[in-house]
Each structure stands twice: as C-alpha cells, then as structure tokens.
Amino acid sequence: MIMGGTIVGAEIFLYGCKPGTPPLSDIEFTPENLAFLDEVGETILPETPSSPGAKAAKIGEFMKVMVTDCYKKDDQNAFLEGIVALNDLAKSKFDEGFIAVSEEDKKTFLESLDQEAKDYDKAREKDKPKHYFTMMKELTLWGYFSSEVGATQALRYVETPGRWEACIPYNEGDKAWAI
Amino acid sequence: MADNEFDAIVIGSGISGGWAAKELCEKGLKVIMLERGMNVEHIKDYHNALKAPWDFPHRGRRTQKMIEDYPVLKRDYPLSEKNLEWWASDIDSPYTEIKRFDWFRGYQVGGRSLLWGKQSYRLSDLDFEANAKEGVAVDWPIRYKEIAPWYDYVEKFAGISGSKEGLPQLPDGQFLPAMDMTCVEKDVSSKIKQNFDGKRNMIIGRAAHVTGPLDGRSQCQYRNKCSLGCPFGGYFSTQSSTLPAAKATGNLTLRPYSIVTQILYDKDKKRAIGVEVLDAETNQTYEYKAKIVFLNASTINSAWILMNSATDVWPEGLGSSSGELGHNLMDHHLGVGAGGKVEGYEDKYYYGRRPNGIYIPRYRNFFGDKRDYIRGFGYQGGASREGWSKNVAEFSIGAEFKEALTEPGHWTMGIGGFGEILPYHENKVTLDKSKTDKWGLNVVAIDCELKENELSMRKDMLNDAIEMLEAAGVKDVHGHDGDGTPGRGIHEMGTARMGKDPKTSVLNKWNQVWDAPNVFVTDGSFMTSAGCQNPSLTYMAFTARAADHAINELNKRNI
Numbered sequence: 257m258i259m260g261g262t263i264v265g266a267e268i269f270l271y272g273c274k275p276g277t278p279p280l281s282d283i284e285f286t287p288e289n290l291a292f293l294d295e296v297g298e299t300i301l302p303e304t305p306s307s308p309g310a311k312a313a314k315i316g317e318f319m320k321v322m323v324t325d326c327y328k329k330d331d332q333n334a335f336l337e338g339i340v341a342l343n344d345l346a347k348s349k350f351d352e353g354f355i356a357v358s359e360e361d362k363k364t365f366l367e368s369l370d371q372e373a374k375d376y377d378k379a380r381e382k383d384k385p386k387h388y389f390t391m392m393k394e395l396t397l398w399g400y401f402s403s404e405v406g407a408t409q410a411l412r413y414v415e416t417p418g419r420w421e422a423c424i425p426y427n428e429g430d431k432a433w434a435i
Numbered sequence: 436m437a438d439n440e441f442d443a444i445v446i447g448s449g450i451s452g453g454w455a456a457k458e459l460c461e462k463g464l465k466v467i468m469l470e471r472g473m474n475v476e477h478i479k480d481y482h483n484a485l486k487a488p489w490d491f492p493h494r495g496r497r498t499q500k501m502i503e504d505y506p507v508l509k510r511d512y513p514l515s516e517k518n519l520e521w522w523a524s525d526i527d528s529p530y531t532e533i534k535r536f537d538w539f540r541g542y543q544v545g546g547r548s549l550l551w552g553k554q555s556y557r558l559s560d561l562d563f564e565a566n567a568k569e570g571v572a573v574d575w576p577i578r579y580k581e582i583a584p585w586y587d588y589v590e591k592f593a594g595i596s597g598s599k600e601g602l603p604q605l606p607d608g609q610f611l612p613a614m615d616m617t618c619v620e621k622d623v624s625s626k627i628k629q630n631f632d633g634k635r636n637m638i639i640g641r642a643a644h645v646t647g648p649l650d651g652r653s654q655c656q657y658r659n660k661c662s663l664g665c666p667f668g669g670y671f672s673t674q675s676s677t678l679p680a681a682k683a684t685g686n687l688t689l690r691p692y693s694i695v696t697q698i699l700y701d702k703d704k705k706r707a708i709g710v711e712v713l714d715a716e717t718n719q720t721y722e723y724k725a726k727i728v729f730l731n732a733s734t735i736n737s738a739w740i741l742m743n744s745a746t747d748v749w750p751e752g753l754g755s756s757s758g759e760l761g762h763n764l765m766d767h768h769l770g771v772g773a774g775g776k777v778e779g780y781e782d783k784y785y786y787g788r789r790p791n792g793i794y795i796p797r798y799r800n801f802f803g804d805k806r807d808y809i810r811g812f813g814y815q816g817g818a819s820r821e822g823w824s825k826n827v828a829e830f831s832i833g834a835e836f837k838e839a840l841t842e843p844g845h846w847t848m849g850i851g852g853f854g855e856i857l858p859y860h861e862n863k864v865t866l867d868k869s870k871t872d873k874w875g876l877n878v879v880a881i882d883c884e885l886k887e888n889e890l891s892m893r894k895d896m897l898n899d900a901i902e903m904l905e906a907a908g909v910k911d912v913h914g915h916d917g918d919g920t921p922g923r924g925i926h927e928m929g930t931a932r933m934g935k936d937p938k939t940s941v942l943n944k945w946n947q948v949w950d951a952p953n954v955f956v957t958d959g960s961f962m963t964s965a966g967c968q969n970p971s972l973t974y975m976a977f978t979a980r981a982a983d984h985a986i987n988e989l990n991k992r993n994i
Contacts, residue, residue, distance in 0.1 A: 299833070300832045300833070300836075300837075302833060302834050302837065304834045306838070306841075321493065322493060325492075325498040325499065326493055326496055326497065363833050366832050367831055367832055370831040393832070397823065397840070398494065401822075401823040401840070402488045402489055402494045403489050407488060407489065410840075411822070411841055413487070413488075414787075415485075415487065415658070416656045417656065417657040417658065417786060417787035417788060419787055420614055420615065420655075420785070420786070420787040420789045421786040421787060422615035422617045422618070422785050423615070423617055423783055424786055425782060425784070426781065426783055426784035426843065427782075429842070430843075432820070432821075432822045432842055432843040432844075433788075434488065434823075435659075435788065
C-alpha cells in the first residue's frame, strides 16, 4: 500500500467526494455547496423528455441568492447547516456523499427526507426555522418555475398576450400558465 | 408674467392632480403642477415593465434589506423589488402612529395613479344621502344627479371597462366593453343570483383599462403587470392619460422635486396668493404665485399642507375654522373574505392575464335589509386555475411530481370584502412638531381606528362570503379575517370634508376652502363619507367639476 493511496482513501472517507474536493461548508455558499444544491434540486425536479431540470435553471445559484438576501439569520443558518446534515445523512445511509449516490437512491432518499421534513414542520414551534429540506424544496420549485427554462418549457409563458379569452377548451397535457 | 407666476398651481400629480392640470390647461390657464418626488416619464421610465419573471434577481420577493428600509411598506403586499422606486421611503418620510395606520405612499410624478387597482365605481344616492338619513357627521352638499354628468365626462376620457347592470346602488356609466368572466365566475354569479333572490349580484369589475377604441390610447394587452408601468398605456394613469392632454395645450409646467410646505395666504384679500416650495434635491425655498390653487397632495398630505398654511390667522391652519380640518379620516377596511375549490370545469381554461376581477356590489342595509350596523360592503375576487404551486398528493419529488406540477390544477374561487368606515371626528391627523422628516419638516400624527360599526360589519363580511360561496357550490370554503388595520385599503379620505355649513366643514360643495375660495381641494380629503366603492373615479369627477367651477368663477371675477 503506497502512502498516496491511503491519503486519497482518507479524503474519500472524509468528504465523500472525488479527491481534492473541499468539504461542504455550513457557514457559506462555496462552489461545492452550489454543485451539491444543483444535485438536490435536480433530484426534486429532474430533466424529463419535455423539459430541462432544475440544474438547467441554475438552482444552486438561485438558492444562494435567495438565502443570502431574503432569509433571516436563523433561517440562513438552518439552511447552510442543512446542506451538511443532508450529506451526512446520505453518508450514514450509503457510505458516500449525496452527489455520489445513484439517481435511484437519491430519489428514494429525498422522498423519505421529504416525509421527515413534513413531520418535523407539523410539530415545529412557529418561530423556529422550517426543516432545511422544506426550504430546499420550496426554493427549487419557486426558482425553477420562475426561471426561463421552467416558465417557458415546463410551463407556458406569454410576455404580451394581447387579448383575454375567459373560457377556452383545455386539452389534457396542455401546460399551465407560468403566471 | 414673471417666471414664478401662473394662473393656477396644482399641488400633486396623482389621479386628481393630473385631472386638475388637464382641465385647467384645456380651459386656457397657465398651470404649474408641483410634484414632491421624482419625474417618471411615460414608457421611458418604466424600467421593469418589459422584464420577465426571471429577470428579477429575487423574482419579485423582498430582501431583508428592503424589510429593514421599509418598516411600514413591509406590512403588506406593496413591498416588492419590482417597483420599489415608486413607493415612498418610510425612512425619509416618517410619520407618527398614535394608533397603527398603514400609510402606503407614492411620491413621484403620477403618484399612486401608477400603482392603483384601477377599480372604478360610481357612488349613488344611497351613499350621498346616508349621512343625512342616519344623522352621521354632516350631509353631503350634493346629490347623485349633480355629479352624474361629471362621472360621464371623466369615464369617457379615462376609459372604464364595465357592464351595464341597472343596479341602483351602483349606477351604470359610460363603459368601454366589459372584460369577460371565466366560466367558473359565470357559474358562481348565476348561482348567487338564484340563491339570493336576485338581491345579490356578482358582476365583472369596472376597471380603468382600455378595452375598446379610445382617442390617443392603446388597448390593454392583458399582461397584468400594471404596477410596473404600462408601456402600452393600457390603463389610466397620469402619464398615460391626463398628463399628455395637459401638455398638449402648451400651458403646463411640471416641476418635480417640489415639496409644497404651505399655501401662502393674504389675510386682507382673504385669498391664497401662491405656495411656498422646498426643492427636495437642493433644499432651496421658492415661491410660486397664482390666482387659484388646486390641492391634490393626497388626503393626509393635503391636510398637512393646510395645517401648515395661514397659521398667523388660524393657528390650526387654513381651513381649520370649522374644527374639522384633519378630522374624519376614513379608509375602507378589508382583509376579510373566503375562498375555496371549485369542482369540474377541468376541460376549461383561459388565455391572457386579466388585470381585473369580479365585483359584488353592496346589498346590505337597503331595500328592506336591516342589520345591527349601518352602511355596507362590496366584494372583489375571482376564479382561476391553480398552477405549479398546487398540491400534489401522489408524488413528492421526481419526474412524475414535476410533470404533475406543469399541468393546471383545480379551479379556485375567492372573494374579499371592502367595507365602509364611518367618518368619526376623533379619527384624525394632527401635526407632530416633535419629529421631522429628511427635509426638517414637521410630520403628521395619525390617530385612527375601526369602531363598533366596522367591527360588527366585518362579521357579516366573513359570514356572507362563506355563505355565498357555499351556496354557489364552492367546496372546502375557508373564511379568513385578517388584518383590518386602517390604511391598508390605500383609500385615505375625509380630512377636509365638504359640507353645507362653514361651521362644520372645510370645503363647500365646489371643493373650495370656505376660508379661501380660490383654494380647491379635490383629492380624497373632500369625501364626506366613504361609501364602500373604490373612490378614485369619484375624485376624478369632483375634480373636473371643481375645475369647471373655478373657470366660471374666475371669469365672473368672483375669485
């Protein structure tokens, strides 16, 4: 066993990621955090045959802007700590960080985390931050469907409709209006 | 003429100020319109009007910095990154709340005409006669018959879309084509009519949008981004409507950044002779002279200007001899209503974004109905289909979840009440000389609250909303009674009421200050009672009528 191999192995163990990648931060939005949030967002709203996924809407970057500018301090902390907590939870389940987990496992993992978040929020005291996954999911939905790809490809957006038709046929499969 | 002399001064450039300027300019007067805030040029200064939702860094949401900077505006919907520059700074222009009053102000050319809800309804004699019949406050000095032609006049120019309904409590007007109701709204409307013996009606909102040919204006494009400024001029604003008309005469001078600090009064002539202006940018003081002054600074600020004027004659200010200046502050109380889910109509949808909803005109306390409170309320609301924010029970994440969110959900229907607030002498604004604003000027103190009549009315507003929606077959109906804090209606009225007697009112029936007949106050402050209808159309009508009277009086050399 060569020394280098041991070091690399230790890094994988520590960070659950490819060699040389710094760990996720629980105090700021690092490029690694953004990549991680892109993966979480893409698992919630993945690319499908009809439209791109949340990653194409730069969902990690959107979450950073919203959490940094619009969240209260408590919520910011809960969100950032949640990134690490989510990854740790993945590691304890799959022996590797969230990004490295298979897509199928990501989905079942986040489904169970979603249920956990719902239960947590039901019991939560009102002035306490929401479960971190609730925040991530809310931001993913809001950020995606108000993004250009979300509004124009997953939904329908017409900048200037030009007319109002109050009652027209709706055909199964027609997309909803973005706004 | 010296360059500070004009025939008329108009203080304020919002809905009523714009009308005053247009009418006076068109009658040949040289007019200066003074606006305390910045200029906003039609189209050119609508910086966000053509932005898509994703062009806004926070997609319209408020940041913590905005919440910190706008301690009043944050209390309700107006605080948004999309049009923040059009709401006055709470820090620069503080006021004192003796009781909580949410005062949302627009300090720029166009004022709140850029931001208003555009709902436009006539008052009727049910409103004009109410004070006299019930012994409340003082009688309105006019009746519907006198103002009706002026409603006709302003509607034809402003462009009001609506339907003729023949309802006595909500007179029909000169309408452009009505916008259609959605299929669900039509269904709910007919069921309300059936279930309440035709006494309750749900009609399409009457709104200041161009829906048919109107000189010099473009039609509404159904973008529903009105509060960002309309680059098509599809709705009535000072910029789209009255200002171009005033400018076209060549008689208008518009001066932004001009805070009027007082109306100058000549006690020998018993007339106003002009105004004093503080330049908001340079802090320099200027005087402008004119034969007449139209005061349109918005209800609370108009009272503030009057209170700071002619104090050497009347310590409480110009128009205070009646003891009513600043008193009888009113708004409409809202934040109460109901909503629910509509089953069916899953094969129906709509195209476009209608900047309008439905209206349920007042039905309480007339034609035999008698409640334990007086006056009444109307509702506004609408039906639409849920979008991506709908609830998906089957999936929580993933491809199926996403696909489910991309299709429209159930129809929902909601209504919210707009209730009349009575004119109470003790609901008032006064000067707070212990506090100053950014320019070192004293500020107003607002002391206003809902009383028993309004609180009692709110119970009906809640119960009736639930009852009507349930009767119309709406499911899972939830009532809500949130915040009835005065101010939230953004319909401040009454601080310089008109009346028949100078001892009990500030203005006569022509909106002239009794103590200075060449001063006309035609914003919401003249309202003797509030009705429950959105009031801007009434300000327009009274302004046009007052301007006509002013010209007649000038010609007769009475003022």
